[in-house]
Amino acid sequence: MSKVPDIVTPPPGPRSRALLEERNEYVPPGVYLVQPVSIAESRDAVVKDVDGNVYIDFTSGIGVVSLGHCRQEIVETICEQAGRLIHSCIHVANYEPYLKLARRLTEITPGGFKKRAIMLNSGAEAVENAVKIVRQHTGRPGIISFENSFHGRTYMAMTLTGKWDPYKVGFGPFVPGVYMTPFAYCYRCPFHLEYPGCGLVCVHHIEKSILKTQVPPGEVAAIIAEPVQGEGGFIDPPPDYFKEIKKICDDHGIYLIIDEIQTGFGRTGKMWAIEHYGVEPDLVTMAKAIASGLPLSAVVARDELMKDVYPGSLGGTYGGNPIACATALKVIEIIEREKIVERAASLGRKLRKRLDELKERYEVIGDVRGKGPMLAMEFVKDRGTKEPYPEAASKVLKGALAEGLLTLKAGLYGNCVRLHPPLTIDDELLEKGLTILEDAIKKIR
Ligand SMILES: Cc1ncc(COP(=O)(O)O)c(C=O)c1O
Known part of the structure; x- marks a missing residue:
């Protein structure tokens, strides 16, 4: 892929369109699709479709291939492990990659206390297991989650998700014991206040309202939060937000689950996004960038929570597959060796700077936010009324695709364009990608 980007036929080209037809015939529309093209191959921050179009990738497969697509070292690790042991099942017999990874994850997550780790297959499964662990340990059924959050598509993860359409449409009844509270979405403050004058009323709402009107603290096992809401539109709460949340947890014997599935492994310019907030969670869920595209997730939690989990009550046939675990170990090695977290901070x-400049130039951008390189722009019809402008976000995605850039949307109103480039993207491609992005924004009417 010598010329990047390289649009040889307007996307979606004929082969992409044929595959789209096949998809529409055999795959349910419930499996959503952002870009109408079919990918044939990818490398680093570059993706090629089946029609020969070459794109710059600002999606990383939703924040997964943070070290770039098909990095040689990762491919070699996968092949080596596949030649040795593809599957054994951790319930049948031990294997080293699982145990080594469990140890490494307890070492690299926040908190100097003793921890343990369990490996699963997907982000949603990690969330399910975190909830099982706190419920069994505390004997309390309640879980507090946040509006505008996303935790996955299985029943508990979906119940915890704070966005109705499309994730919950027609799927009720949901899992009992979940209570929703507003998040610190400061651009659209649910209390119509401004930080810091608001005094973090959204946090105090938990004690003053949720724990008084919906569920007593003695029945709440955990609060679960994304440190920066991902699908919700890259919403990063104010600096003292999580310290205040943790205080409530500590006052009532409630555990804090931090969902780092989208934010972990350097995505926000720190290894874990919660490090921006100086808080040590009791449990961390992680997935996505953990294994550079192989299906793997994990829950890392305090030893006190993990050591007495009822034998046989956690796990699964595939959780912590040897190839995925060996790859995750390689991912961690590369992150440390190549100082990827520092690189991410500099990329951020x-x-x-560039997105703030775009906001100065284009009225349709109401807000630029996020942490490190995990940044999004929220599009509005009017900066005064903040009326969401989802059509603008769609136009940006379409316009960018036509010129050779893959990007993603997000947000409660579908009006955010979020950037998820590989953290290893080089300056030249980054600049080219940003120029395409600006050109697409320019064309919005
Ligand atoms: C914060 C968060 N939690 C959970 C999930 C669910 O992960 P998965 O799609 O792997 O089940 C996601 C996926 O986007 C996520 O961003």
């Missing part, structure tokens, strides 16, 4: 500074 460059991106922030």
Whole structure:
């Protein structure tokens, strides 16, 4: 892929369209699709479709291939492990990659206390297991989650998700014991206040309202939160937000589950996004970037929570597959060796500067936010009324695709364009991608 980007036929080209037809015939529309093209191959921050179009990738497969697509070292690790042991099942017999990874994850997550780790297959499964662990340990059924959150598509993860359409449409009844509270979506404050004058009323709402009107604290096992809401539109709460949440947890014997599935492994310019907030969670869920595209997730939690989990009550046939675990170990090695977290922080500074400039130039951008390189722009019809402008976000995605850039949407109103480039993207491609992005924004009417 020598020329990047390289649009040889307007996307979606004929082969992409044929595959789209096949998809529409055999795959349910419930499996959503952002871009109408079919990918044939990818490398680093570049993706090629089946019609020969070459794109810059600002999606990383939704924040998964943070080290770039098909990195040689990762491919070699996968092949080596596949030649040795593809599957054994951790319930049948031990194997080293699982145990080594469990140890490494307890070492690299926040908190100097003793921890343990369990490996699963997907983000949603990690969330399910975190909830099982706190419920069994505390004997309390309640879980507090946040509006505008996303935790996955299985029943508990979906119940915890704070967005109705499309995730919950027609799927009720949901799992009992879940209570929703507003998140610190400061651009659209649910209490119509401004930080810091608001005094973090959204946090105090938990004690003053949820724990008084919906569920007593003695029946709440955990609060679960994304440190930066991902699908919700890259919403990063104010600096003292999680310290205040943790205080409530500590006052009532409630555990704090931090969902780092989208934010972990350097995505926000720190290894874990919660590090921006100086808080040590009791449990961390992680997935996506953990294994560079192989299906793997994990829950890392305090030893006190993990050591007495009822034998046989956790796990699964595939959780912690040897190839995925060996790959995750390699991912962690590369992150440390190549100082990927520092690189992400520097990428974040460059991106922030450019997106802030775009906001100055284009009225349709109401807000630019996020942490490190995990940044989004929220599109509005009017900066005063903040009326969401989802059509603008769609136009940006379409316009960018036509010129050779893959991007993603997000947000409660579908009006955010979020950037998820590989953290290893080089400056030249980044600049080219940003120019395409600006050109697409320019064309919005
Ligand atoms: C914060 C968060 N939690 C959970 C999930 C669910 O992960 P998965 O799609 O792997 O089940 C996601 C996926 O986007 C996520 O961003």
